[in-house]
């Protein structure tokens with residue numbers, strides 16, 4: 334008898350596939366940000382945790398975002414526009430990794446203030462996906478970042494969604510997935526989703542959560558009830 338599959342593949346539904354994805358802006362300072370327009374989802378985490386690889390896997394593109402085994406590869410904030418198979422458009426934002434010790438102190442400070450200003454001042458930011466390497470667990474930087482994401486923003490906007498993701502799950506034997514995820518989840522005090530850019534584990538649930546926090550899907554429940562002449566269609 335064949336073994337029971339460990340992870341049930343979720344049934345695909347409209348919106349699960351990204352049909353278009355392209356880079357549209359890069360910034361090394363707040364003055365270079367593109368004007369705020371659509372819902373943005375930011376990807377944050379320590380250098381080398383797998384942010385760029387996760388974004389490639391999410392969008393099912395080989396090399397939309399540049400990845401590297403050398404920490405500190407991403408040196409700017411990059412915006413990518415995605416269109417799903419149900420025509421929903423979401424902007425994904427790749428942030429430079431924090432906590433990379435080999436940069437000079439002033440360079441690290443500059444990066445930290447760029448990340449802070451983006452996360453606290455971007456009016457169209459809807460959620461941050463915080464990546465944690467499953468083998469390294471949380472470090473002080475990660476906990477500080479969660480605190481900052483919960484801080485009062487400096488602009489008027491809805492409270493940020495926070496999605497915690499454990500990366501590089503393929504590096505753990507399958508029988509360690511559940512206990513390691515549960516242990517880390519307990520330490521974080523919030524739900525944690527396992528992901529692998531190599532196998533694609535976690536792609537669909539993460540994409541669906543991102544869409545939900547970007548405000549897509551609310552449309553399914555939207556009913557337009559005209560109240561006055563000229564309202565609605």
Ligand code: GTP
Nearest residue numbers: 380381382383384385386400401405406407430530
């Ligand atoms: P910075 O841009 O430096 O902040 O790094 P990053 O967080 O964008 O990481 P990146 O995606 O460039 O990946 C760093 C290294 O980890 C690369 O060598 C990737 O191939 C590897 N990597 C990323 N995700 C996974 C994964 O899910 N599994 C495995 N096995 N390796 C991964």
Ligand code: MG
Nearest residue numbers: 384385406407
């Ligand atoms: Mg990167």
